[in-house]
Amino acid sequence: MNTVTLKPGSVPLADWRAIYRGARVRLDAGANEAIARGAQAVARIVARGEPVYGINTGFGKLASIRIEDADLAKLQRNIVLSHAAGTGEPTPVEVVRLMLALKLASLTQGASGISARTAGLLEAMLERDITPVVPCQGSVGASGDLAPLAHMAATMLGVGDVFAGGERMAASKALADAGLEPAELGPKEGLALLNGTQFSCAWALAGLFEAERLLQSALVAGALSTEAAKGSDAPFDHRIHTLRGHVGQIAAADVLRCLMAGSAIRASHVENDIRVQDPYCLRCQPQVMGAALDVLRQAAGTLAIEANGVSDNPLIFPETDEALSGGNFHAEPVAFAADMIALAICEIGSFSERRTAMLVDPALSGLPAFLTPEPGLNSGFMIPQVTAAALVSENKQRAYPASVDSIPTSANQEDHVSMAAHGSRRLVAMARNATAVVGIELLAAAQGCDFHAPLQSSEALEAVRHAVRAKVPALGPDRHFHPDLEAANALIRSGAIIAAAGVELPGVA
Known part of the structure; x- marks a missing residue:
C-alpha cells in the first residue's frame, strides 16, 4: 500500500487520487511549526480577554453572546455534539478517509488554531483505519459542511460510531483499542473541525x-x-x-x-x-x-x-x-x-x-x-x-x-x-x-x-x-x-x- 505524505497547502491532485484509492496518509513533519504558531496565537488571543468570534462567543446568530473562560472547553464540545445532526446512509469509507485527509491538510496550515494533539489524533485515525460513520445528508454547503464534519469530530471525542477492522463499532471502543485518547478540545478547535468544505470537496474529488x-x-x-x-x-x-x-x-x-x-x-x-x-x-x-x-x-x-x-x-x-x-x-x-x-x-x-x-x-x-x-x-x-x-x-x-x-x-x-x-x-x-x-x-x-x-x-x-x-x-x-x-x-x-x-x-x- 502506497503512503502519501501530506504537505499542507501543496498536495498534488495525484496524491488525493491515491488517498481515494486507498493509500496511507502521513503528515509532513514540516507542518509542526505552523501548527504551533496557530495554537500559540489562539492562546494569546484568549489571554487578552477580548470577545472574538468562535473562541469566546456563541456561534452563528448567537455570536453576540460572550462565553466565560471557564466554559470555553465546554463551548467547543457543545458545538460538536449539537451540530452532529446529519441523517441518511453512511458516507462510503473511501470518501470519509479523503475527507479526513483534506481536513488534516487544512487544519495544519497554522491558520485554524488547532493544537498538535488534535491534529495528531486526526492523523492517527487515518493511519489506523478508524473511519467515522458520517451520515451523508445534512449539509447545504455553506458555513462549512457543518453536520457531516460534526459527526467526524464527534468520533474524535469518543462519541458516535466508526468503522474499524471492517466492523462498525462505538468510537470510544475503537479509540481505546488503538491506544488513543479522545480529544479534549481547546478554544477554537471545535469550530475549526466543523467549519470547512471538506465533505463536499471529498465527494467532488x-x-x-x-x-x-x-x-x-x-x-x-x-x-x-x-x-x-x-x-x-x-x-x-x-x-x-x-x-x-x-x-x-x-x-x-x-x-x-x-x-x-x-x-x-x-x-x-x-x-x-x-x-x-x-x-x-x-x-x-x-x-x-x-x-x-x-x-x-x-x-x-x-x-x-x-x-x-x-x-x-x-x-x-x-x-x-x-x-x-x-x-x-x-x-x-x-x-x-x-x-x-x-x-x-x-x-x-x-x-x-x-x-x-x-x-x-x-x-x-x-x-x-x-x-x-x-x-x-x-x-x-x-x-x-x-x-x-x-x-x-x-x-x-x-x-x-x-x-x-x-x-x-x-x-x-x-x-x-x-x-x-x-x-x-x-x-x-x-x-x-x-x-x-x-x-x-x-x-x-x-x-x-x-x-x-x-x-x-x-x-x-x-x-x-x-x-x-x-x-x-x-x-x-x-x-x-x-x-x-x-x-x-x-x-x-x-x-x-x-x-x-x-x-x-x-x-x-
Missing part, C-alpha cells in the same frame, strides 16, 4: 476521479465501436482538430487514432467506404469527449485549489494575533465544479448509449439485428440497450445544476448557501450509471467486431477484446445477461480496460 476513469474507458469503447461499425478514422486526423484548437478535442482525437492504428478491419474498407460520413456518435467523438475532458480538467483545477486551501472560520493570523471572520467556508467553487463534472458524466454516458443504439440497428451498423447471429429466435443486445437508455435518462435528471438552488438557514444569518454537498454527492452514483452504460457498449462493440472475423482490429483494441472475452464469452444463443453486464462493469471500475489498451489516455491532471 471522488466524482472527478470516477469521471476520469469513465472518460478514459469510454474513449477505448468508442474506438472499438468505430471498428465494429466499420467506421472511418479520418475524422480523427490531427489536422482537423488543430484548426479548431481545443486542447481536449486534440487529445481525444489523437488517442482515438492511436487506438485504431494498424487495424486490419479498418484497412479492409478504407478504399471502398459506402458511407460518406459516419453518424455523429462515431465521427464527433473528439469534439464531444474532448469537451468533456476540458470541463473535467477545469473542475479539477478548481478542486485542486480548494483541497489545498483553508476554509474554516475565523482564520488565525499569528503574525498579528488576529482572528478574522470571513466566508471561506462557502462552497460555491465546489458547487460549480460539481455541476460541471455532472454535465460531463451525463454526456459521456449519453454519447456511449448512442453508439450502442447504432450498433444494434442493422440499418445503421450493417451488422445483424441486435448483434445476435439468429435475430428473432434470440433478442441479443435488445434489452441491454434499453437498460443503457434508462441509465442515461436517470443521469439527465440528476445533472440539473445544484448550485442554482439556495435556502436560508440559521435564522437568516446564512441567507445564501451553495448546495455543494448535494451537487457533489450525486457524482459517484452518476458515474456508476455511466460506467454501466459504457460497459454495455464495450460488450456490444466486442460482439460487433466478432462478426468481422477473421479480420482483427489494432493491437491495442485486440488486447481490449481479449480482456473482455477472458471474462465474457461471445454471445451466441440468448443467455442470462446480467452476469455479463456485471463483468463488464467490473472491468471498467477496476481500470482493467484502460490497462489492456496499453496506450496513454488523457487524464484530468
